[in-house]
Amino acid sequence: MSPTHGTARSFERSLKWQKRAEAVILGGGQAHKRARLPGPLMIERGEGCRFWDVDGAEYIDYLMGYGPVVLGYAHPRVLQAVAEQCARGNVFNVGHTLEVELAEKLVEIIPSAERVTFCVGGSDGTSGVIKLARAYTGREKIVRSGYHGWHDWCHSERGALLGTAAYTLTMAYNDLASLERLFEQHRGGIACVIMEPVGYEAPLPGYLEGVKQLCHDNGALFVLDEVKTGFRYALGGAQEHFGVTPDLSVFSKAMGNGFGICAITGSAEVMDDVAGVWVAATFHGEMSLVAAALATIAEIEEKDGIEHMWHLGNMLLDGYREMTDRLGVENVRLEGAGPMPFFGVTGGDERLDAMRSTFYRETLDGGLYLPEAHIWFLSLAHTDADIARTLEVSEAALRKGLAAA
Ligand SMILES: Cc1ncc(COP(=O)(O)O)c(C=O)c1O
Missing domain, CATH: 3.90.1150.10 (Aspartate Aminotransferase, domain 1)
Known part of the structure; x- marks a missing residue:
């Protein structure tokens, strides 16, 4: 001590x-x-x-x-995986076997995941996922609940484009009526609800299912922001723990034990439709992060x-x-x-x-x-x-x- x-x-x-x-x-x-x-x-x-x-x-x-450090600081297995990968090259942005292995693993363990795309950091992933939801539905507004990162659409303050923020509506957690009102007021305009499934407060029985139902009744996508809860509440996130499957999800933090990987996952139906939408960046192809994630997930599973x-x-x-x-x-x-x-x-x-x-x-x-x-x-x-x-x-x-x- x-x-x-x-x-x-x-x-x-x-x-x-x-x-x-x-x-x-x-x-x-x-x-x-x-x-x-x-x-x-x-x-x-x-x-x-x-x-x-x-x-x-x-x-x-x-x-x-x-939140990212789920195994502990300086975890030997993750450090070794990262070092070995770096010794074989880090960023290629050409097809790589390791990213296939990680995507297959995510599809195996995340209940709603049939397709995967990788990003860097949670804000990157949540901004990407709402772009995909807008592309799929052809609608512009979104409803949020929780923290989703620093970008203009979810963190309105000095310097943010207020016009962007105007497309983001906020619902009260554990209050289905507040979401119902938003769907009534913005009929046909809401692309998705993006929400943290759980935080300080637990979801009331039936709440998450209710949000999903309201989304689908109104032609919107149900998106879980599992940046904090992924690989913590359950290996497959809060969706596995609570038994509610979203259309799209975002995982980051604990996925790489401190290395900044992020994954957007979703159903084949939605993801295949938006496969051509530009959510791409140079460091989305950083293989050391992928190696860190594979080692982290294996360690959580084995232990x-x-x-x-x-x-x-x-x-x-x-x-x-x-x-x-x-x-x-x-x-x-x-x-x-x-x-x-x-x-x-x-x-x-x-x-x-x-x-x-x-x-x-x-x-x-x-x-x-x-x-x-x-x-x-x-x-x-x-x-x-x-x-x-x-x-x-x-x-x-x-x-x-x-x-x-
Ligand atoms: C639920 C949730 N979504 C998104 C983010 C943004 O992630 P990042 O800080 O890695 O950009 C955070 C960060 O705390 C978060 O808790």
């Missing part, structure tokens, strides 16, 4: 690096894009479910790179990784529930499930804010990296002992928080 456990951290070296970053990196670093992360931290290296900062402190990580992450997630959430009940702490959020759990301490007034900030400072000091404003991710590298340690440090931090409040 960290040499700094139990003592107030100085973050001395991290702060020095942060100053250098502020001088040259937009917004002071990649992490600036992701508000309210514990820190400031500059990382030296990672292994398994842990990373070490430049001040020498060790953390059990629950961010895991925002029963999905079952392991569900076990750990349940252990973590049950532990927090028991702890907060026992301590009588109410300003907490206990959400998500299994491989994507979430525990958060909330503020609101002076007393609760003091408790909240004490909790996050003390858990960081105790060697836990707990995202406050994002769902957590488990990996095959987390163990029962890591969960027990996490609960132990969290309880001590909550007790200090109560004392500070």
Whole structure:
């Protein structure tokens, strides 16, 4: 464990690096894009479910790179697969046997997948999939629910083309009536619904099936954004877990254990119709990413990784529930499930804010990296002992928080 456990951290070296970053990196670093992360931290290296900062402190990580690191940092099998592939060439953009093998594997494990095309990163894939949905239906509007990336159509802000955003409608999750209203208001104009199947909140019984039915009743495609849930909720994503098959899906994050691969998958009927639509880029043909994905999927399968992450997630959430009940702490959020759990301490007034900030400072000091404003991710590298340690440090931090409040 960290040499700094139990003592107030100085973050001395991290702060020095942060100053250098502020001088040259937009917004002071990649992490600036992701508000309210514990820190400031500059990382030296990672292994398994842990990373070490430049001040020498060790953390059990629950961010895991925002989800891609499903096997653990620096996983030997993935590193070897990538190294071997790089030694044989990385980008050809000519036919390659490895991409056939990966596509065949995805068709085998993803319930709705009959055809596959590869992209790089989740935003690339979600932008590609809505283009395919528009091409197939000949319609322009889309309905979304959840986060789908940084592009104009789904992240409207200063600099985005507002005209593009006007074609994106938003439905409320777990509220079929809100989708029904959109279909009525935009009759014949909606190409697809793209949604995260599950996040902090679980789908109500029949909800996902209801969305699919409404889509099909109105001539629209049902698209699942499985960028977070793929290779976590089940090997074949939330669609396998909940037993609801979409027309099109997007998988990324956990697919390559930290290498930026993405796959759009779909039915033969839809995909064959749009095969000529231009969703293509030079690095869609990066074979090291394909090699990483094949190794990652094989490892999850062989190690029963999905079952392991569900076990750990349940252990973590049950532990927090028991702890907060026992301590009588109410300003907490206990959400998500299994491989994507979430525990958060909330503020609101002076007393609760003091408790909240004490909790996050003390858990960081105790060697836990707990995202406050994002769902957590488990990996095959987390163990029962890591969960027990996490609960132990969290309880001590909550007790200090109560004392500070
Ligand atoms: C559900 C979902 N879709 C799409 C994206 C965008 O992926 P990326 O950040 O790799 O572009 C994310 C990223 O967090 C996501 O969670």
